[in-house]
Amino acid sequence: MAEMILEMKSITKTFPGVKALDDVNFKVKQGEIHALIGENGAGKSTLMKVLSGVHPHGTYDGSIIFHGKECEFKNINESEDLGIVIIHQELALIPELSIAENIFLGNEQARKGVIDWNKTITETKKLLEKVGLKVDPQEQIKNIGVGQQQLVEIAKALSKEVKLLILDEPTAALNEEDSENLLNLLLEFKKQGMTSIMISHKLKELLKVSDTITVLRDGQTIQSYGVKENEVTEARIIKDMVGRDLSNLFPDRTYNIKDNKVFEVKNWSAYHPLDTEKKILDDVNLHVKQGEIVGIAGLMGAGRTELAMSIFGKSYGKRITGQLYKGGEEVTFKDVPDAVKHGVAYVSENRKEYGLILVDSVKNNLTLANLTKVANNNILNTSQEVVEAESLKSKINIKTPSIQQKTINLSGGNQQKVVLGKWMFTDPDVLILDEPTRGIDVGAKFEIYKLINELAAQGKSIIMISSELPELLGMCDRIYTLCEGKITGDIPKEEANQETLMTYMTQNWRS
Known part of the structure; x- marks a missing residue:
């Protein structure tokens, strides 16, 4: 031995x-x-x-x-x-x-x-x-x-x-x-x-x-x-x-998909922020309907995060061209606050760098993206902030002894819930989720999946980026594939499987 x-x-x-x-x-x-x-x-x-x-x-x-x-x-x-x-x-x-x-x-x-x-x-x-x-x-x-x-x-x-x-x-x-x-x-x-x-x-x-x-x-x-x-x-x-069986890794879903396109991206192109001759997104077209969960699949370097960030107030990329439509009307997002004002939210794949202030409290992180909601005449109403943060903590089941706890002391799954809660507090119509379950366990994933399904059932439009194909297949109504900055497929749930997705993810076709 x-x-x-x-x-x-x-x-x-x-x-x-x-x-x-x-x-x-x-x-x-x-x-x-x-x-x-x-x-x-x-x-x-x-x-x-x-x-x-x-x-x-x-x-x-x-x-x-x-x-x-x-x-x-x-x-x-x-x-x-x-x-x-x-x-x-x-x-x-x-x-x-x-x-x-x-x-x-x-x-x-x-x-x-x-x-x-x-x-x-x-x-x-x-x-x-x-x-x-x-x-x-x-x-x-x-x-x-x-x-x-x-x-x-x-x-x-x-x-x-x-x-x-x-x-x-x-x-x-x-x-x-x-x-x-x-x-x-x-x-x-x-x-x-x-x-x-x-x-x-x-x-x-x-x-x-x-x-x-x-x-x-x-x-x-x-x-x-x-x-x-x-x-x-x-x-x-x-x-x-x-401590229990999870016979189904993905929770049951209440479908509430409408025919109207809530958000649409047309002819979207962008160049690398440092190497402005390098095209990272090439004529991307996609849309998401009310109550729909749409996935984006692609290998590392395909441009998934770059696409999300360039859409979200041009927070990545140079020489960005193309059109964005919200509720059928063309919109322009000058910056991130402008995107938030138009009802679009983005949960970054890197929660510790872009999603949270780790040394700050759970309360302050939850209300950070929409402080006007807890302010009177531009003065923070701390009592109302506590009420709103406690409500969010309960609604999305954040496990913490107190909303005053520093976020850095929470587990990865609970930190991820705080990020989602922060953006839910802005009451967005469109929620872009970039690797929403990265680095968290199956139990915490199940809770995040339930939360995503509940948001879709409420009529929110979800764009979900993930490196895990089973996750996309288990959660999404349609899946776009991205290869070298180009959309190569728009695949309905009924026709999607890992082999099909991988084929489109590795071949630079035009959809």
Whole structure:
């Protein structure tokens, strides 16, 4: 039997108003890929922050035993010195620095206080070769894709002589091809004897690569099982995660689709904001009816987010041309406030950068997009703001001890609900949702899906962008496909399947 590289015993961690971890026990065998799963807020990331020293010894109860020795990490440097390296969901790379500079940042290859650039570049090339990344070490991070950035993070971990690699949602922002490459890399590391802990909500990926799965729920260890010997299924994992069966991953829908086109985009084109000769959107035409959920499918780089942001008050792109029609009349959005004034809202794929003020309260985030609704003569009515925020919190089931809680302390799923609540507070007619369930678990996804369906039933028009084809197929009435900035298909729900969508997503046809 393989020896244990890690044992975490009776870990309990409390934040103000909430017990994040409650007597958690977690064991990892040497040389395995161990999946740690659970709903948002189950305590997965908190447990890994305890392990890596982000939450230092003394701020939690329990013990950590690594390679047979009890550890009391005061900070992340102490855990890294022993070979425990964590790669967070939000990549910790500096866009304006080169790949080599990022890999050795804080661990500079220096002689007598002077950086040895030749050694830095040579060592970077070796590390990039190990992770299968063929790029110039001196290329700036901002010039490479998200999948490549993830590999740079892993190369950075390897530079620290990693013995236990922790990956928090490593494929959340990756397309199918990049995800597959990353999973194969982890399997290759396993052959070389490396131990990995992987947090992910993509159950198919976990079942493909994991040796053992541990499920957390409400800050407690629910179950650990070997994948192969127990013939683990997605249904079993979901039941353990949420404490109930989710026989249907998508909620029932009350259809209320009218024939009128509420919002229409015609002949829409745009160029890259920096390279103004590069066309990123080419003559796009689409529409959405009242009460309809319309999907947009496309591979990474197809122009999905660029399309949404360029429509939403020209917040992305240059030399934008084309027409927008709302209720049959042409409209022009000079900027984001203008788009909001015309009843259009946009939930960004990057909630932490564009959707929320994380250090501010849930209350302030919920009312932020429509402060005039809670103001009298341009003076904020704080009592009314509390009433409105409490109403939204209840309506969309945001799990928080108080609306005064800082948003950064909420789980990913509840942060996503705050973003949706913020835009619901503007009472939009058209709601553009860009990756609305990215990085959240199946239980939280189900609640978001219910909310989207309820908005459609109320007559709202929904445009939904997603990298997950099953999500689009399960939620949408029609699906547009986008390839290289062009619409290549407009497919009704009855005719849509993954193969059809992928065909249109990869071939630059005119619809």
